[in-house]
Amino acid sequence: MSASQIATQFEAPGRLVTLQPLGAGNVNDTYRVILRTTFSEEQFVLQKINRAVFPDPAAVMANMKIVTDHAHRRIEEEADTADRIWQLPRVIPTKGGADYAVDEDGEYWRALSMIASTKSYEKVDSPEVATQAGRVLGHFQRIISDCPVDQLQDTLPGFHIAPNYLTQYDAALATEAGQRRLEVSMEAMRLGRFVETRRDWVPVLEDAREKGELTARPIHGDPKITNIMIDQYTGKGTCIIDLDTVKPGLVHYDFGDAVRSSCNPAGEETSDLSEVFFDTDLFEALVKGYMREAGEFLTDADRHYLFDSMRLISFELGLRFFTDYLAGDVYFKTHYEGQNLNRARVQLALCESIEAREPQIRRVLDALA
Ligand code: GN1
């Protein structure tokens, strides 16, 4: 079924005018749906959930409902004292009252409310934006921190469990095609050596979790900077979108992901490696915003692992891109040959830059976190 046929199945006023591709996600297909009534124009977001990535889309939607209902309630409760109108997408039901529609190919579609008059950034170019990004993530984590974690399903087993990605990397390397893709490129060989020298450190967060130092809580799972919406008029961050990966996990995965995507001014798609570095000024600004909200719920042990989390999530994403290159681009969407190798180079260069700046980063964390 076409996206426009599906669009008309959701409970939204007006007649469908058009559908436009929206955003630059690496996983789902996303559209802006525009409808018109006699007096208004309505918009919503329509998404086809990628079943290759999310084997149980119904569980994804169940998590999303629980977390958004909880968060909307918390936002409402705090509205009078808040310094801004916080927002979060709402799941728009189908005309039959379901949280999603399934087409005749078994594809799952969902509709979400549009967060209007906001913009998101592919790259951060000012400390103000970094502060807002930190604030938005901290706010989201705070308002969902009392959402019972046992109500949430593990929709993506293994997601952000770093040692798993090493296992997948080893499996990709063990294939003939994987070996060929490694050996054909000097850069790939170099990345392979980079991974090997860090292998023993990769379980750092999972070890801490096993020892009971860190515990699972509700997390966003994918708070990269493009998922953070900033009000176009006030410049304040108001919302985090892309709630597919909301599930139990370590808040560190979120912190690391927001940091790695906000503090590399070159962005994750650059092909000029010389532009990639970890910007400690942006980082300091982000931590300031984050701690205004997260100060309340972070434990000492949580704080202790913040540096590792930023280093690890950059490394992990680099490894995931690298593995996908070796496996023949089966997970992340690509638009040109070698894109996943290039993305891997960027993330691992960023990881190296984080390692090189460890003393400055720790100074910022000691002072603020
Ligand atoms: C994917 O689809 P998107 O762009 O929101 C990925 C994230 C990565 C990100 C890197 C479910 O997110 O984990 O950090 O690409 N999502 C999933 O750009 O794997």
Ligand code: MG
């Ligand atoms: Mg996502």
